Each structure stands twice: as C-alpha cells, then as structure tokens.
Amino acid sequence: MKELKHINKYFYKYRYRLLFGILITICSKIFALFMPRFLGKAITVISKAYKNEITETVFRELLTLYILYIIGAAIVTGIFTFLMRQTIINVSRYIEYDLKNEVYRQYQNLSLNFYKSNRTGDLMNRISEDVTKVRMYCGPAIMYTINTITLFVVALIYMLSVAPKLTLYTVLPLPVLSFIIYKLSRIINKRSRIVQEYLSHLSAYTQESFSGISVIKSYGIEASNYDEFNTLSETSKQKQIDLTKVQALFFPSMILLIGISNILVAYIGGMQYINGEIEEIGTIAEFLIYVNMLTWPVATVGWVTNLVQQAEASQKRINEFLKQEPEIKNLNATPSQIDGNIVFDNVTYIYPDTNIKALDNVSFSLKKGETLAILGKTGSGKSTILDLIGRLYDVQEGHISIDGVKIDQVHLKSLRDHIGYVPQDAFLFSDTIENNIKFGKEDASEEDIITAAKNADVHKNIKKFSKGYQTKLGERGITLSGGQKQRISIARAIIKKPEIMLFDDCLSAVDTETEEKILKSLREISKGKTTIIVSHRVSSAKDADKIIVLEDGKIIQDGTHETLVNTDGYYKALYLKQLSTKEL
Numbered sequence: 001m002k003e004l005k006h007i008n009k010y011f012y013k014y015r016y017r018l019l020f021g022i023l024i025t026i027c028s029k030i031f032a033l034f035m036p037r038f039l040g041k042a043i044t045v046i047s048k049a050y051k052n053e054i055t056e057t058v059f060r061e062l063l064t065l066y067i068l069y070i071i072g073a074a075i076v077t078g079i080f081t082f083l084m085r086q087t088i089i090n091v092s093r094y095i096e097y098d099l100k101n102e103v104y105r106q107y108q109n110l111s112l113n114f115y116k117s118n119r120t121g122d123l124m125n126r127i128s129e130d131v132t133k134v135r136m137y138c139g140p141a142i143m144y145t146i147n148t149i150t151l152f153v154v155a156l157i158y159m160l161s162v163a164p165k166l167t168l169y170t171v172l173p174l175p176v177l178s179f180i181i182y183k184l185s186r187i188i189n190k191r192s193r194i195v196q197e198y199l200s201h202l203s204a205y206t207q208e209s210f211s212g213i214s215v216i217k218s219y220g221i222e223a224s225n226y227d228e229f230n231t232l233s234e235t236s237k238q239k240q241i242d243l244t245k246v247q248a249l250f251f252p253s254m255i256l257l258i259g260i261s262n263i264l265v266a267y268i269g270g271m272q273y274i275n276g277e278i279e280e281i282g283t284i285a286e287f288l289i290y291v292n293m294l295t296w297p298v299a300t301v302g303w304v305t306n307l308v309q310q311a312e313a314s315q316k317r318i319n320e321f322l323k324q325e326p327e328i329k330n331l332n333a334t335p336s337q338i339d340g341n342i343v344f345d346n347v348t349y350i351y352p353d354t355n356i357k358a359l360d361n362v363s364f365s366l367k368k369g370e371t372l373a374i375l376g377k378t379g380s381g382k383s384t385i386l387d388l389i390g391r392l393y394d395v396q397e398g399h400i401s402i403d404g405v406k407i408d409q410v411h412l413k414s415l416r417d418h419i420g421y422v423p424q425d426a427f428l429f430s431d432t433i434e435n436n437i438k439f440g441k442e443d444a445s446e447e448d449i450i451t452a453a454k455n456a457d458v459h460k461n462i463k464k465f466s467k468g469y470q471t472k473l474g475e476r477g478i479t480l481s482g483g484q485k486q487r488i489s490i491a492r493a494i495i496k497k498p499e500i501m502l503f504d505d506c507l508s509a510v511d512t513e514t515e516e517k518i519l520k521s522l523r524e525i526s527k528g529k530t531t532i533i534v535s536h537r538v539s540s541a542k543d544a545d546k547i548i549v550l551e552d553g554k555i556i557q558d559g560t561h562e563t564l565v566n567t568d569g570y571y572k573a574l575y576l577k578q579l580s581t582k583e584l
C-alpha cells in the first residue's frame with residue numbers, strides 16, 4: 001500500500017463526498033437486512049395460520065404489514081444503493097480524471113531525452129490502463145470493502161443473536177469461497193494481461209500496416225502481410241480461449257459453495273427447528289436469504305484483494321514517472337526580454353542514450369538580425385545546434401548565451417515564445433489547416449494566417465482546396481504533399497513573428513523555384529530577426545551573413561558565400577556540384 005499513498009491527497013480532496021458515500025453504504029446495507037427479517041416473519045405467520053394458532057384476520061393483517069415492510073425496505077435500499085454508486089463511484093471517476101491530468105502535466109514537463117528512453121506504448125499505458133486500475137481501487141474496491149464489512153457486522157450480530165449454531169454452519173463455507181475467488185481472479189488477471197498484450201501487438205501491427213499501406217502494395221507483399229496478421233490473430237484467439245476457460249469457472253464455483261451453504265442451512269436449520277432449538281420456521285427462510293446475501297460480498301474479498309494488488313503495481317509504475325525531475329528546469333522566474341544575440345562558446349554535446357558526440361567544441365556568434373546557414377553531411381550535428389538553442393537539451397561542456405545571459409538562466413518560456421522553429425519532419429496535427437497554422441499564435445487573426453501562408457508560399461495551394469483553410473488534415477496531414485506540409489509548418493513558425501527563427505532543412509521537399517520564392521519572403525520577414533537555416537543546398541545558404549560547415553560535430557569551414565566559394569573544401573565542392581546540376 002506504500003505506493004497507493006500518493007492517492008491519499010485525492011481522497012482528502014473529495015473527503016466529504018467519500019464520507020457521505022460511506023454513510024450511505026452503511027445505511028443501504030442495514031435496510032437490505034430488513035427484507036429477510038420480514039420475510040422470515042411472514043413465513044412464520046403463514047405457518048401459524050396453517051396450524052390455526054392465529055385467526056384469519058390477524059393473519060391477513062400481519063401478512064399485509066410484513067409485505068408492506070418488505071416493499072418499503074426494498075425501495076429504501078434501492079435508493080441508497082443508487083446514491084452509494086453515485087457518490088463513491090463518482091469520486092473514483094474524479095480521482096481518475098485528476099490523476100490522468102497529473103500524469104499528462106508531468107509528461108509535458110519532462111524533456112525530450114525522457115521520450116527517447118521510453119516507448120510511446122508504455123507512456124500511453126500508464127496514462128490509460130494503469131490509471132484505470134488505480135480507479136478500481138478508489139471506487140469499486142472501497143465500495144465493496146465497506147459493503148462487506150457493514151453487511152457482515154450487521155448480519156452476523158443479528159444472526160448470532162437469533163441462532164448462533166446455525167450461523168456458524170452457514171458461514172463455514174464462506175472463507176473457502178473467498179480463497180477460491182482470490183485464486184481464480186489472480187489467474188484471470190494474469191491471463192487478461194497476456195490477452196491485452198496480444199491485442200496491443202495486433203493493433204500496433206494493423207496500425208503500422210495501414211500507415212505503410214502504399215509500401216506494402218508497391219512491394220506486392222499483401223499476402224505475406226496477411227499471413228503474419230493471421231498468425232498473430234490465431235495466438236491472440238488461443239490466449240482469449242484460455243482466459244474464457246478460467247472465467248467460466250468463476251460462477252460455477254460460487255454457485256457450488258452457495259449450494260453447500262444452502263444445504264447446511266436447510267439441514268441443520270430443519271433439525272434445530274424439530275429439536276426446538278429454533279423457535280420459528282421463518283428463521284430458516286431468513287437464513288437462506290442471508291447466505292445468498294453474504295456470498296457476493298465474501299467473494300469480493302478475494303476480488304478486492306486482487307484489485308488492490310494491481311492498483312499498487314500500477315501506481316508504482318505511475319509514481320516512477322511522477323518522481324522524475326524534468327532535466328530542463330526553468331531557473332529564472334522573471335520573464336526575460338529576448339533580442340536574439342546568440343553565442344556558442346566551445347559547445348560539446350553527447351547524446352546520453354547513444355553516447356554519440358553530436359557537437360565537438362563548436363563556437364560561433366550571431367548578432368540580432370543576422371542570418372546563419374549551417375551545412376554539412378547528414379548526421380554532422382546541424383539539428384543538434386537548433387535543439388540546444390531551444391533548450392530541448394542542456395549543454396554538457398562549454399556554454400551558450402542568449403543576449404549575453406547563459407541560456408539556462410534565461411526564462412524558459414520567454415526563450416521558447418521567442419523562437420519560431422520549423423523541424424525537419426513537418427508534423428501537422430489532425431485538425432484544420434487554419435488551426436495548424438494558428439498553433440504558433442492562438443490569437444492570430446484571419447489576416448495574420450493568410451499573410452503567414454502567403455509568405456510560406458502555400459496560400460495558393462490552400463485556396464485550391466474546396467474548404468480552404470478549414471480543410472481537415474488527416475493523420476499527420478496525409479492529404480498534403482511533403483512540400484505543402486513543410487510550407488504550412490513554416491507558416492506556423494513565422495506567424496509568431498519570433499525574434500529567433502530556426503529552419504531545419506525545411507525546404508528539402510520543395511523545388512528550387514519555390515525555395516527561391518520562400519527564401520525571398522523569409523528575407524523580408526526576417527529583417528531584424530536572428531535566423532538560422534540548416535540546409536543541404538547552397539541556394540538556401542548563399543545569402544546568409546555567416547555560413548558554417550559541420551563534419552562529425554566539428555566546424556570545418558566558416559565564412560560567407562563569397563569567401564567559401566573561393567576556398568577549396570566542402571562548400572565549394574557542393575556549390576560546384578549543385579551549380580552543374582542546375583545548369584543541366
């Protein structure tokens with residue numbers, strides 16, 4: 001229960017509802033016990049009337065009275081049961097909601113490296129399945145525990161006072177039942193987990209097949225793809241059947257043990273009535289109902305124990321994430337003014353998960369309004385420079401400063417608010433084009449959106465869609481071409497009018513003519529703004545104030561277009577190669 005202590009703050013938050021729920025549960029169980037009592041009395045009255053011990057008028061009066069009591073008790077119990085679920089189960093839903101929000105908030109705070117070292121499926125599981133298991137502890141487990149305790153205490157006291165010996169025989173099989181249910185639910189849970197794992201394999205496989213359907217079709221591997229699906233599906237079916245087998249044992253075991261209890265009550269109760277140990281015949285009927293009433297709560301002891309164990313394990317997994325400190329911390333509480341002067345001073349960066357030295361003693365400086373182009377072979381560290389400016393990672397050696405202040409001392413939100421970043425892999429959300437562009441600036445006007453789209457040279461394309469800016473993009477913007485996605489991603493970054501603009505090879509999917517147009521508008525927009533363009537093309541770099549060329553994380557060349565085309569090296573070679581391609 002150590003891990004579940006985390007939930008106590010939520011129990012405290014909803015303490016009044018919870019206490020009310022507990023009170024209601026106790027009341028509902030007390031009223032539920034009236035029914036068998038009056039039923040027993042009704043049967044005794046019938047027996048007395050049969051033996052002519054009471055007159056017919058008294059018999060009718062008493063029977064009507066007991067029937068009315070039974071109906072009344074049933075109605076009141078029904079109302080209390082409804083209220084009990086409305087309070088306790090609702091509290092568990094509130095806690096589930098709060099806990100999901102807490103986990104999601106933590107996910108948002110954790111840095112990129114955290115996402116690199118945890119699988120998406122695992123992250124999703126903790127916020128959905130694990131939270132659901134904890135909810136079962138907060139709601140059903142608590143409700144059934146109170147239920148069982150109340151019912152047992154109230155029923156047992158009464159039963160012992162009426163027929164102590166019969167009570168002992170009646171409850172004798174119940175602990176056995178509880179043990180069997182505990183064992184069965186353990187096996188059920190284990191098998192359910194396996195079924196769940198196979199189902200996630202199956203859905204991950206299906207999802208990937210759908211996403212890569214064009215590759216599957218173009219390679220003509222539909223049949224083998226189907227075979228693989230079939231094998232997975234077959235195993236999943238087998239696991240499901242294994243589960244159903246144990247589940248099928250659940251109710252028969254309960255019915256068997258209830259049956260044994262019923263036989264004991266009928267036999268021992270009957271003997272005691274004949275011996276005169278029990279005064280009223282109705283007591284036997286009453287006890288038969290108690291046995292049935294107590295069976296389910298007793299069965300739940302095993303079930304609830306399992307629920308608590310599972311919730312504990314789930315909360316442990318959740319706590320592992322909640323306890324993680326975000327690597328990137330905001331060390332300055334006051335918002336900073338960002339102008340856009342950037343200095344890299346002997347920066348070295350090694351990715352902790354792969355130990356790859358992505359940057360090795362990189363130094364450069366950029367004044368507000370200047371443009372830097374970064375070129376270099378793939379994997380040379382270009383994107384890492386941009387990630388470090390956005391403080392997605394913190395530098396390990398050397399330092400970066402923004403406007404003369406060390407980057408980790410700059411107010412984090414101010415820094416990111418003033419950066420317009422266009423990633424290499426243009427990610428668009430499943431939303432309208434308008435909302436995808438507005439993502440960078442929630443309060444953008446229609447005019448702002450259109451201007452940004454025009455500057456990114458995508459306005460004309462959007463106008464061609466029948467719904468224009470209201471066109472919904474499918475999963476990852478599937479209805480758009482690679483170049484269109486890149487340009488919408490550019491519009492999203494420039495709409496913010498940020499002080500620092502970072503373009504990570506974001507024109508790779510557009511033709512050189514469009515590239516030229518976009519670069520022209522970017523030159524206009526980026527006047528007075530610090531801009532870094534990562535590219536594999538000389539055409540994107542040639543107008544920059546400064547150019548650096550990276551190789552294995554080191555700067556191997558720097559200068560301007562004019563100086564670099566006149567110096568033998570990577571830049572000149574690339575320039576000549578791209579020039580000849582263009583001429584061809």
Ligand SMILES: Nc1ncnc2c1ncn2[C@@H]1O[C@H](COP(=O)(O)OP(=O)(O)OP(=O)(O)O)[C@@H](O)[C@H]1O
Nearest residue numbers: 116351353354356358377378379380381382383384
């Ligand atoms: N998140 C990461 N975790 C571990 N290693 C990484 C990570 N990102 C990049 N790397 C490694 O760091 C090196 C530099 O990567 P980076 O993405 O900065 O190169 P790049 O020059 O931008 O490449 P490209 O032109 O292909 O985009 C590469 O060797 C890459 O494998």
